[in-house]
Amino acid sequence: MVDIGLFGLILVAIAAGFFLGWRQRGRRLQQDSHHFGPSYFKGLSYLLNEQADSAVDAFVESLEVNSDTLETHLALGNLLRRKGEIAKATKIHQNLLARPSLTTPQLHEAQLELARDFVHAGLLDRAEGLLKELVDVNSQYKVEALGHLVEIFQDEREWENAIEAANQLSHRRFGRGSGEPAVARAHFSCELAEDAMERNDVLGARRHLHKALGFDRQSVRASLLLGELESRLGNDREALKVLQRIPHQDPELLVEGLDLVCTCYERLGDHRGLQRYLQELLAQYPSSSLVIKMAEQIRWAQDDYAAADFLGDQLRQRPTIKMLSRLVELHLLHSEGRARENLQLLKQLVDQVLEAKPSHHCRKCGFTGNQLHWLCPGCKTWGSIKAITGVEGE
Ligand SMILES: [Zn+2]
Structure with missing residues (x-):
């Protein structure tokens, strides 16, 4: 299918390019009888015959590359890339790079654009080579080049390289979403720590995690x-110390460490300590998961009825579907006959609603899902996904 928009685009570019070329030639020759070079007409005829590839060739041929026309070449190349016409964009940028008449900064700009073409085409090795050159020669496009390099290393899961490139950006934001560079660098270190944990390299994992916190x-x-690592090693007290920092670091992520906190307390046989801790958290950061954990503790210390009473009270204060599901579950344990059948039906319905609803969402782009992604799959920002709150969530 022929892309009419693309033809329009190239036509406009040829017209603009022709105007610039004409103005320049006009100045030189002081005559206007040869405005339309043969390549221009050739380009036009290709457009009319809907041959976009040849039209780009004709454009490249017809418009001399110099300081006056550079912007036109770059603008067309970038527009073509944005439209997904990567091969044509590459042709234009490569044509610019082959012109020794351009100044060094102009050549560097063309090189950056060509690297972007390669990134879009998935030719990451070639993009990496061009970008590294721009960084090495300390080009004025160094920051942009480093930003792209971080993205490439991130996509390739080359975390050490990603940290090194991001370090050179210091406090500047880089590429796509990414977010705060410090936050991104901490996540790169966490990725390295996860790899080390998989290899049972405890010292390596600890080193990367302390670096992340740095x-x-x-x-x-x-x-x-860190909590997971210490708890795996049987250091539950140490694990708790680390995990209990989470509510102060980011209360919105508190629920993510809750299971492990409970496991550590339970393994230590410290149920009173756990109840105290849950109570303190609940007073400051109420959430469905905390209420359900607390109800479990009441159930363990007293009985199902006391746990159900507690859940009922909490539901009246802050109704959520999750808590309702748990309350119905508790009542099901002590009901029979028709009442039990009705409760089962209610439980089914409530669970269907819960299953249909995502548990997490991205604060930045609105992406939703049923698990915590540290890197948002939607906008590629680190640490922007949190648990959903309200009736349908926490
Ligand atoms: Zn997002």
Whole structure:
């Protein structure tokens, strides 16, 4: 299918290019009898015959590359890339790079654009080579080049390289979403720590996690992983110390460490300590998961009825579907006959509603899902996904 928009685009570019070329030639020759070079007409005829590839060739041929026309070449190349015409954009940028008449900064700009073409085409090795050159020669496009390099290393899961490139950006934001560089660097270190944990490299994992906290003191992911590491090693007290930092780091991620906190307290046989801790949290940061955990503790210390009473009270204060589901579950344990059948039906309905609703969402782009992604799949921002709150969530 022929893209009419693309033809329009190239036509406009040829017209603009022709105007610039004509103005320049006009100045040189002081005559206007040869405005339309043969390549221009050739380009036009290709357009009329809907041959976009040849039209781009004709454009490249017809418009001399110099300081006056550089912007036109770059603008057309970038527009073509945005429209997904990567091969044509590449042709235009490569044509610019082959012109020694351009100044060094102009050549660097063309090189950056060509690297962007390669990124879009998925030719990451080629893009990486061009971008590294721009960084090495300290080009004025170094920051942009480093931003793209971070993205490439991130996509390739080359975390050490990603940290190194991001370090050179210091406090500047880079590429796509990404978010705060310090936050991103902490996540890169956490990725390295997860790899080390998979290899049972305890020392390596600890080193990466402390580095992550060095980048970002508020890194919940680093605290969670440190807690997991210590608890795996049987250091439950140490794990608790780390995990209990999470509510202060980011209360919105508090529920993510809750299961592990409970496991550590339970393994230590410290049910009173757990109840006290849950109570303190509940007073400051009420959520469905906390209420359900607290109800479990009441159930363990007293009985199902006391737990159901507690859940009922909490539901009246802050109704959520999750708490309702747990309350119905508790009542089901002590009901029979018709009442039990009705409760089962209610439980089914409530659980269907819960299943249909996402549990997490991205604060930045609105992406929703049923698990916590540290890197938002929608906008590629680190740490922007949180648990959903309200009746349908926490
Ligand atoms: Zn997002």
